[in-house]
Amino acid sequence: RKIKRLVKELIFENAALCDQIALLQEKTLLLIDERNYLFKKLQQYQPIGEQELYRNSTPVIINDNRKALNKKKSEKIIVESSNISEVPKTAKTNKKPPSIRKKKIVKSIPLDTCGKPIFPIVLGDFTVHSLGEVCEKPDYHTEDLIYPVGYCSTRIYGSLKDPEKQCVYTCKVMDGGQAPRFEIVADTDLDVPLVSTSIDQCHSMLLSLINRCLGTEVVNTKGRGADFFGLSHPTIHHLIQASPGVRKCKGYIWTKFEVNPNYEYVADDTEASLSYNALLRSISFSKSHLESMIKHEQNVEYGEDNVTALNILLS
Incomplete structure (x- = not known):
């Protein structure tokens, strides 16, 4: 047992x-x-990209009055003084380092007889219908980008009612007085536009509504408005920079472009906040x-x- x-x-x-x-x-x-x-x-x-920091260090030169009388003004003087206990190796200067920008390559697009681009301009998931007009007011541009009044583009993305179904979003830059107004509106919700004075905040509002509809955080809500609107696309950026009135934008730093007919821009199909296909993969x-x-x-x-x-x- x-x-x-x-x-x-x-x-x-x-x-x-x-x-x-x-x-x-x-x-x-x-x-x-x-x-x-x-x-x-x-x-x-x-972050999308890393910014390089350029620092200029200038050696400190201390003049010894006894030796300076016998030297020329252009000659550097080396000082040996026992009274100085600490000598700083570097000194800060008020001058900013020169901005260094990488040259961007763009593909040529069809032009009319007057040399103007033929609309609409289809670039992957988004289409540009109007470049708008450049405004010289300070808030209508940054060092990197310009926000032309009347700019209009459309993009295919997940619907606010059902993010797994695609819809067309219309993105506009409007005149808001001293600062631009950015608008995103879905073709399924024309009466509910998303409007903000910040292009990133406008995009972030859309992403937050997508997450709210799904009941979970599927997409990062950090706004990338310039990418969603298409303003940062090299081809569109190049066309806007070539528009009249850009030279009056004092805060804008010009970007160098090189036109290459054989160049093919590869869109980022892995970012769920921009690509509809990436959004579907993230939801799944x-x-x-x-x-x-x-x-x-x-x-x-x-x-x-x-x-x-x-x-x-x-x-």
């Missing part, structure tokens, strides 16, 4: 250990999926992750019930 009882206990203990191993294996797979999911989210929060991944988490919770509850039942039997 003792041997039978011992064998019975070993069988139950072995079954309990097998269940625990199975649960741990499933938990490991879920953690791997969660790690990949978090890594994907981390990539979304990384988020759903699969949520389903795996629910399944994991159910398995944990099932495993705990089995262990409890075995403990009761063994006792």
